Amino acid sequence: MTSRMDVKKLVLTSNYAAAYAAKLARAEIISAYPITPQTTVVEKLAEFIERGELKAKMIRVESEHSAMAACIGASATGARVFTATSSHGLLYMYEMLWWAAGARLPIVMGVVTRAIAPPWNIWTEHADILSPRDSGWLIFFAESAQEVLDMILQAYKVAENEQVLLPVMVGWDAFISSHTAEPVDVPSQEIVDEFLPPRKSAAFLLDVKDPVSHGNLVFPDFYMEFRYLMQRGMESARDIIRKVDEEFGKIFGRRYGGLIEKYRCDDAEYALITLGGSSGDAREAVDKLRENGVKIGLCRIRVIRPFPVQDVVECLSNKEGVIVVERDISMGLCGVLATEIASVLFMNGIQPKFASFIAGLGGREVSVEDFLKMLDFSLKEFQRGNKRVGPHWYGVKEEVIP
Amino acid sequence: MSFKVPLTPISRPAKASVGKTGLWRFLKPVIELKKCKKCGLCWMYCPDIAVTFDEMGFPHINYDFCKGCGICANECPTGAIKMVREGL
Numbered sequence A: 001m002t003s004r005m006d007v008k009k010l011v012l013t014s015n016y017a018a019a020y021a022a023k024l025a026r027a028e029i030i031s032a033y034p035i036t037p038q039t040t041v042v043e044k045l046a047e048f049i050e051r052g053e054l055k056a057k058m059i060r061v062e063s064e065h066s067a068m069a070a071c072i073g074a075s076a077t078g079a080r081v082f083t084a085t086s087s088h089g090l091l092y093m094y095e096m097l098w099w100a101a102g103a104r105l106p107i108v109m110g111v112v113t114r115a116i117a118p119p120w121n122i123w124t125e126h127a128d129i130l131s132p133r134d135s136g137w138l139i140f141f142a143e144s145a146q147e148v149l150d151m152i153l154q155a156y157k158v159a160e161n162e163q164v165l166l167p168v169m170v171g172w173d174a175f176i177s178s179h180t181a182e183p184v185d186v187p188s189q190e191i192v193d194e195f196l197p198p199r200k201s202a203a204f205l206l207d208v209k210d211p212v213s214h215g216n217l218v219f220p221d222f223y224m225e226f227r228y229l230m231q232r233g234m235e236s237a238r239d240i241i242r243k244v245d246e247e248f249g250k251i252f253g254r255r256y257g258g259l260i261e262k263y264r265c266d267d268a269e270y271a272l273i274t275l276g277g278s279s280g281d282a283r284e285a286v287d288k289l290r291e292n293g294v295k296i297g298l299c300r301i302r303v304i305r306p307f308p309v310q311d312v313v314e315c316l317s318n319k320e321g322v323i324v325v326e327r328d329i330s331m332g333l334c335g336v337l338a339t340e341i342a343s344v345l346f347m348n349g350i351q352p353k354f355a356s357f358i359a360g361l362g363g364r365e366v367s368v369e370d371f372l373k374m375l376d377f378s379l380k381e382f383q384r385g386n387k388r389v390g391p392h393w394y395g396v397k398e399e400v401i402p
Numbered sequence B: 001m002s003f004k005v006p007l008t009p010i011s012r013p014a015k016a017s018v019g020k021t022g023l024w025r026f027l028k029p030v031i032e033l034k035k036c037k038k039c040g041l042c043w044m045y046c047p048d049i050a051v052t053f054d055e056m057g058f059p060h061i062n063y064d065f066c067k068g069c070g071i072c073a074n075e076c077p078t079g080a081i082k083m084v085r086e087g088l
Helices: A014-024 A039-050 A064-076 A087-092 A094-102 A145-159 A189-195 A220-252 A276-291 A309-316 A336-347 A368-383 B041-045 B071-075
Strands: A007-012 A029-032 A057-060 A081-085 A108-113 A138-141 A168-173 A182-187 A260-263 A270-274 A296-301 A303-305 A321-326 A353-358 A388-393 B027-031 B051-053 B059-061 B081-085
Touching (some): A014 A039, A014 A145, A029 A064, A039 A057, A039 A081, A081 A087, A145 A189, A260 A309, A270 A276, A270 A368, A276 A296, A353 A368, A368 A388, B071 B081
Parallel strands (some): A029 A081, A321 A353
Antiparallel strands (some): A138 A303, B027 B081
């Protein structure tokens, strides 16, 4: 084995895996503001810089709004930029998120998903990362520390592709991922350099020798065209995400299936849909049901934007029933994933039985048992001829509701 | 249409599309060079890049584009810049 193929096996939390990924990607500018549970991402990066292992400039700022503004400025000069945030931090930079996307800057940001206050809560929920889904950011979501590392490397390659040139956020769950240590294969710098050469592409560059202003006023006669170009970037990204995953697999030996990960799905009559860290429990629940002869599979959403329309349609077109379990609620409607999947199915003329569950808000545990209960309930309802189940607030304590 | 939009709107320095913006001014900064210490703060603070230097290092106002905001007069540490009402 040559040295470029050397892999270090380290025990890392998802937060540390993210820091290793930013280091391996040779991020040149890092600007972030600390927030639980993201803090250790940036702490680790500061440590790398301090030890001289990462040649990057850490820009300290007074808020997340400024952190994203600093990333925008840096990325506009052509630098490779990394940042990370969570919950209120992400909301605080909300305006700047749109700015980064509209300026077509390939920034990569880690989002450690956390509930939004009040009530104050530092545990996982997907309300934060799903909020900016209309902003023009690509939104990826990882399940394990290994996937966090791999996904961040892939994210730069996708973001910097000239057909995309849009920023990417990579999400992982507070604590169940962010602070849970797992064995992670950390590739050598040489091989990552081969996969991810220095950034070359840009929609424009800030250069003192050739000054430009960007973000200019555009009147109604041309504004729409710029939004159309962003949407075109998003549409192109689907294929590029698949190709990058394929290329990554050839080099590193790990592939994730592109925009969705299918588990025991092909011959399944029912599909469970999940996002993020609970998917491991969901997989175990699927295995248990399979042992009892229920033909069920898992479809884990890895990419929320661009939404995996074709992948979801292909995966679900021949299913008897679809069950969505998600850690978010769009107040006044139902879960975000359920809404989007139902809309994609409807627009493609597919109408399976459909169950939707809101579960695990504010970090409440969603265990294998919980998945089994939700699946069991849904399958029974389907068998009774009920085609639409929920949206159901799983495990809500009715006895304390006034 | 032969014109194509870029990915994101950018513009290069050019003569202002609204012409010489100095016409907007009703107070104009006048520099008393005897009091000037050549510190360059007027140049640094000017939001319109309307301050230039001569070979001696003294600042001068480009009245074609100075909008008369008065920031230079406010920042000048020696009081060398006075805002004077434009003649009507």
